[in-house]
Amino acid sequence: MKNFFAIFVCLLSMPVFLGAAPSIALIKSVSGEVSVTHGDKTTQSLKQGDKIFEKDFIKTAPNSTVGIIFDDNTLISIGSNAEFLVEEYLFEPDSKNVKFKSNLVKGIMACKTGLIPKINPDAMEIKAKTATIGIRGTYFVTEVKE
Amino acid sequence: MKTLASLGLFLLVLLFTGCTSKVQITLLPEDNGKTGVIAIADNKGEKHTIDKAYEALDISQKGEIASKQETQESVHTKYAEVLNALPSKPQSYLFFFSFDSATLDTKQFGELKTIAQGINNTGVVEVICIGHSDSAGDKEYNKTLSLRRAKAVAEKLTTYGVPKALIHVRYYGDADPLEPTTNNKPNAKNRRVEIILK
Numbered sequence: 001m002k003n004f005f006a007i008f009v010c011l012l013s014m015p016v017f018l019g020a021a022p023s024i025a026l027i028k029s030v031s032g033e034v035s036v037t038h039g040d041k042t043t044q045s046l047k048q049g050d051k052i053f054e055k056d057f058i059k060t061a062p063n064s065t066v067g068i069i070f071d072d073n074t075l076i077s078i079g080s081n082a083e084f085l086v087e088e089y090l091f092e093p094d095s096k097n098v099k100f101k102s103n104l105v106k107g108i109m110a111c112k113t114g115l116i117p118k119i120n121p122d123a124m125e126i127k128a129k130t131a132t133i134g135i136r137g138t139y140f141v142t143e144v145k146e
Numbered sequence: 147m148k149t150l151a152s153l154g155l156f157l158l159v160l161l162f163t164g165c166t167s168k169v170q171i172t173l174l175p176e177d178n179g180k181t182g183v184i185a186i187a188d189n190k191g192e193k194h195t196i197d198k199a200y201e202a203l204d205i206s207q208k209g210e211i212a213s214k215q216e217t218q219e220s221v222h223t224k225y226a227e228v229l230n231a232l233p234s235k236p237q238s239y240l241f242f243f244s245f246d247s248a249t250l251d252t253k254q255f256g257e258l259k260t261i262a263q264g265i266n267n268t269g270v271v272e273v274i275c276i277g278h279s280d281s282a283g284d285k286e287y288n289k290t291l292s293l294r295r296a297k298a299v300a301e302k303l304t305t306y307g308v309p310k311a312l313i314h315v316r317y318y319g320d321a322d323p324l325e326p327t328t329n330n331k332p333n334a335k336n337r338r339v340e341i342i343l344k
Binding site for chain 2: 027028029048066069075076079109111113131132133136139140142143144
């Protein structure tokens with residue numbers, strides 16, 4: 001009976017497990033206080049090794065930074081007092097389906113691009129205030145002043 | 147009254163500087179000296195492009211764009227915090243195998259031990275082991291063979307102290323050769339496992 005129950009629980013949890021959106025990036029380093037608000041509005045503090053998902057909104061406190069490695073090897077760091085939203089991220093290199101749209105609401109970010117702009121030069125954009133910046137690569141800093 | 151007037155002036159100056167530049171984007175050279183390309187359209191739809199090292203674009207609140215030239219010193223001073231926080235590129239290592247074999251040799255054990263020590267000492271957050279085969283033989287058999295190779299490497303890394311939770315195993319059979327060949331060709335370079343450290 002106990003086994004039956006275990007199998008039942010297993011079957012119940014499986015669709016949820018399969019339906020979960022895949023992560024798109026890893027937190028490589030955190031200094032100070034950095035938090036993330038997911039698409040479902042839940043907020044947690046970020047630490048090294050945590051995963052990042054599409055629609056994640058990352059916020060850094062004063063004297064805090066975060067370093068992120070995306071699936072396509074895009075490297076991004078975000079400085080103090082910043083807000084950064086991953087609007088869209090798609091990396092399916094086999095079908096050449098790629099997209100990376102983000103929004104730097106405030107603060108400073110540095111970026112070294114990965115495979116996405118190599119696969120499609122029009123696939124990467126960063127919004128900063130009213131501007132939409134097209135990124136063909138490869139190493140740059142964006143600053144949004146308040 | 148005088149203080150009020152100076153406060154007014156102060157506010158005016160603040161507002162004024164606030165309007166001049168809201169966004170700055172600066173291009174840096176890569177390690178190999180090459181520089182990428184960044185493009186923005188301004189409020190009139192005119193496209194502005196930068197493609198030289200330390201070239202920058204200033205975007206005002208109204209969407210006006212002006213280019214300017216920064217220097218290595220100015221950029222590294224102003225942006226030291228983010229530049230220091232930028233992760234380094236994931237490293238990649240290759241381990242090669244004999245024909246139809248998923249067995250590592252003693253020399254490779256030594257190399258894997260060194261890599262494992264590096265993983266444990268440098269804050270690696272993910273280890274990906276990707277198995278590959280050459281195109282000789284049955285495709286399904288090759289998939290399994292490439293998985294056995296990736297598992298052999300992953301298990302050795304665990305033996306040398308790398309936490310299992312960090313390791314992800316993938317396998318592509320003959321689908322992603324290092325050296326593309328005609329079908330059914332044995333090829334030493336394609337019989338490999340790639341380790342990627344993030």
